[in-house]
Amino acid sequence: MVSTAPAIAHCARYRFATSIIIVIVGATLAAVVGRAQPSRLIPPEHELLMMKAIEHIDNGKIDSARVLLQEGIRRFPSDPSFPYELAYIHYQLKEYREARTILETLVEAPRSQPVFFQLLGNTHDLLGDPDKAIAVYKRGLERFPRSGPLYLELGVMAGAREEYATAVEYWEKGVEKAPDFPSNYFHAARMFMATTERGWGMLYGELFLNIEPGSPRSANTRNELYYAWNDAITTSGEGGGLKDGETSVAVALFDKLEVFADSSKAMIVPFKFFLFRSFLVAAMPVVLSSDERLTIATLHGVRRRFIENWYADTATAAHFDIELFGRWRELDNAGLLEAYDHMIFYTKETEAEVNAWSETNGSKLRDVTAWLRAHPIGGGRPRPFSRLTVGSVTMTQEELDARSALKSTLDGDVVK
Numbered sequence: 019m020v021s022t023a024p025a026i027a028h029c030a031r032y033r034f035a036t037s038i039i040i041v042i043v044g045a046t047l048a049a050v051v052g053r054a055q056p057s058r059l060i061p062p063e064h065e066l067l068m069m070k071a072i073e074h075i076d077n078g079k080i081d082s083a084r085v086l087l088q089e090g091i092r093r094f095p096s097d098p099s100f101p102y103e104l105a106y107i108h109y110q111l112k113e114y115r116e117a118r119t120i121l122e123t124l125v126e127a128p129r130s131q132p133v134f135f136q137l138l139g140n141t142h143d144l145l146g147d148p149d150k151a152i153a154v155y156k157r158g159l160e161r162f163p164r165s166g167p168l169y170l171e172l173g174v175m176a177g178a179r180e181e182y183a184t185a186v187e188y189w190e191k192g193v194e195k196a197p198d199f200p201s202n203y204f205h206a207a208r209m210f211m212a213t214t215e216r217g218w219g220m221l222y223g224e225l226f227l228n229i230e231p232g233s234p235r236s237a238n239t240r241n242e243l244y245y246a247w248n249d250a251i252t253t254s255g256e257g258g259g260l261k262d263g264e265t266s267v268a269v270a271l272f273d274k275l276e277v278f279a280d281s282s283k284a285m286i287v288p289f290k291f292f293l294f295r296s297f298l299v300a301a302m303p304v305v306l307s308s309d310e311r312l313t314i315a316t317l318h319g320v321r322r323r324f325i326e327n328w329y330a331d332t333a334t335a336a337h338f339d340i341e342l343f344g345r346w347r348e349l350d351n352a353g354l355l356e357a358y359d360h361m362i363f364y365t366k367e368t369e370a371e372v373n374a375w376s377e378t379n380g381s382k383l384r385d386v387t388a389w390l391r392a393h394p395i396g397g398g399r400p401r402p403f404s405r406l407t408v409g410s411v412t413m414t415q416e417e418l419d420a421r422s423a424l425k426s427t428l429d430g431d432v433v434k
Contacts, residue, residue, distance in 0.1 A: 132165035166199025217271030300324035357382035
């Protein structure tokens with residue numbers, strides 16, 4: 019995997035987006051990259067006091083917040099949320115030793131939470147002990163093996179050490195174990211879209227946009243996704259392709275497409291082979307100069323044709339249940355895939371095209387927004403999708419040869 023890795027801001031924090039409505043902004047915003055802000059812990063029986071303390075924290079009334087939290091510690095000594103918020107105040111004020119003292123007790127408590135390990139690890143790192151931070155995150159995963167934020171932190175730590183392959187594996191494991199947590203998709207997407215294995219980044223990036231659609235990070239991801247699609251489908255350059263007369267189309271989703279034979283001589287064909295094949299057939303009608311960027315209209319045509327190819331092939335339809343592709347198909351059946359694509363690929367560069375399209379299709383933008391609000395991906399619980407677990411298909415050499423040459427779908431010459 020050839021990489022020009024994106025910078026990883028070690029300690030930046032952000033709040034999670036809570037709305038499913040996709041908001042189209044006037045320009046892309048700077049990426050907000052880094053750690054997740056630990057989620058608030060608000061037991062229902064203590065909600066009023068806790069909410070009041072949090073309100074004071076968020077409004078910068080730190081002294082009064084401390085008083086309220088100390089009251090909560092006295093009144094509800096078995097509730098860890100009050101000392102956690104006190105530790106969080108220390109953390110925000112860069113009083114890391116004081117935060118560490120509280121958190122070291124909280125991680126051992128019977129009612130401990132993943133966020134306690136997350137903040138304690140962050141604190142150790144900011145005190146100059148990254149090895150201890152990593153140990154804390156791993157200890158947290160032993161207790162909470164499905165914690166997306168802890169996988170995120172381990173990936174951030176590996177990325178800070180320029181161990182990018184390890185970082186990506188942590189983020190992908192986080193995607194697998196906590197598929198509704200957006201940050202691992204975000205980081206995995208950014209990393210892969212900066213490599214020759216951009217196909218994985220394109221999938222992770224769009225899944226991220228479906229889980230966290232309206233944040234500043236989503237604006238950045240739309241921009242990176244648009245350029246990744248343009249880099250992946252060209253009329254020249256590296257990648258596998260097809261030639262039809264004087265026109266050739268190249269698709270560069272992956273660095274290598276490897277097929278293996280098992281002991282019975284059957285061929286084990288990976289998911290990315292089928293992804294490449296379907297995209298190549300879908301892209302063939304595209305005719306453009308090598309230095310021209312693809313328009314959203316062209317990308318929509320490729321994506322719509324891709325779905326037709328994907329579900330027409332019994333191998334892909336039967337063996338790979340890819341939630342994102344099913345979502346494209348549902349949107350297409352509802353007559354909304356074009357509007358969705360104009361949202362997904364809205365960037366500063368495509369702003370004029372989107373505005374021109376929306377002049378006559380404004381109702382479709384409203385309709386797709388309503389559809390997305392009513393149909394959150396996975397009903398709010400996306401199915402796990404990961405490069406590490408997506409699998410492969412076993413077929414005969416003859417079946418593989420037929421698909422390699424694309425004989426059933428296109429009368430053209432394969433370009434090696």
